[in-house]
Amino acid sequence: MSRRGWMLFALMSVLWGIPYLLIKVAVESVSVPMVVFARTALGALVLLPLALRAGRLGAVRRHWRPLLAFTAVEILGPWALLSDAENRLTSSMTGLLIAAVPIIGVVLARFTGDAERLGPLRWAGLLVGLAGVGVLAGPHLGGGSAQAIGEVMLVAVGYAIAPMIATRRLQDLPSLHLAAFSLTIAALAYTGPAVATWPGAMPGGRVLAALIALGLVCTALAFIVFFELIREVGTSRGMVFTYVNPAVAVAGGVALLGEPLTGTIVASFVLILGGSVLATARRSPAPAPAAPPPGDSSTAHAPEPTAPEPTAPEPTAPEH
Numbered sequence: 001m002s003r004r005g006w007m008l009f010a011l012m013s014v015l016w017g018i019p020y021l022l023i024k025v026a027v028e029s030v031s032v033p034m035v036v037f038a039r040t041a042l043g044a045l046v047l048l049p050l051a052l053r054a055g056r057l058g059a060v061r062r063h064w065r066p067l068l069a070f071t072a073v074e075i076l077g078p079w080a081l082l083s084d085a086e087n088r089l090t091s092s093m094t095g096l097l098i099a100a101v102p103i104i105g106v107v108l109a110r111f112t113g114d115a116e117r118l119g120p121l122r123w124a125g126l127l128v129g130l131a132g133v134g135v136l137a138g139p140h141l142g143g144g145s146a147q148a149i150g151e152v153m154l155v156a157v158g159y160a161i162a163p164m165i166a167t168r169r170l171q172d173l174p175s176l177h178l179a180a181f182s183l184t185i186a187a188l189a190y191t192g193p194a195v196a197t198w199p200g201a202m203p204g205g206r207v208l209a210a211l212i213a214l215g216l217v218c219t220a221l222a223f224i225v226f227f228e229l230i231r232e233v234g235t236s237r238g239m240v241f242t243y244v245n246p247a248v249a250v251a252g253g254v255a256l257l258g259e260p261l262t263g264t265i266v267a268s269f270v271l272i273l274g275g276s277v278l279a280t281a282r283r284s285p286a287p288a289p290a291a292p293p294p295g296d297s298s299t300a301h302a303p304e305p306t307a308p309e310p311t312a313p314e315p316t317a318p319e320h
Helices: 003-015 019-026 032-054 057-062 064-085 091-098 101-110 120-140 143-169 175-196 205-233 235-243 245-257 263-279
Strands: none
Touching: 003 205, 003 245, 019 032, 019 064, 019 091, 019 205, 019 245, 032 064, 032 175, 032 205, 057 064, 057 175, 064 143, 064 175, 091 120, 091 143, 091 245, 091 263, 101 120, 101 143, 120 263, 143 205, 175 205, 245 263
């Protein structure tokens, strides 16, 4: 990974590790639609003027269908489900469940055109990661907690699909335009529900600070960094930052919200992240045969090697 790739990776690990903490704070006083509206509207308010000034609006019009699909699976559904789930789950647990995104991504890629074979190691990673989800979710599969866990797992599916849409269908759309217009669409979609559930009194400073940070830092800034990351290093490698997000989420929940750090959380953390690493591991190429030592008599009278048949070059990712 390039130096720029590592910088983007480190930044994303933090920017999308702290939203779970901020959402937990925000839903204490405002409705789920209000949280999503504030987050998307603030992000759009910052990014849309920049995108309009940059031009290239024809690219947005040409890609409006995949743009809508991306917005639906990355923002419209997931952010509402996530905010609702955190009414009943701790931010630590929510962050850990979202760590299943790389595992889901491997399965979806396999069934949507990824020709890479899943070997025993990667299958083992899938099973280990799913076991970690089971360890974490099992004791809570009852009543409202079961519904909240289901909501978070749907979020994980959406988060796994969205980067695939971005890399396969939206490569020609600049990162700024993709972020700005997807946030604008989401803000418009949530305007009505937010107005209908507008709080009767001004939220406290703690909640307002959480909403502002969600919109400006964890949305406007984070989306730009996210798109640049997956375009710099690819989807599979780029999404590895989700291995670090749960650690940030757990640390924030324990340190700032007083959430418990139990043995179950630690065990599930090890299983989910270990499974994710195995599930996304790439097979090492076969080692090249060693060259014969100088003066080896077995090659003294060997015939001259012939030039290999020309082969078509492997496709490479487009430059950005």
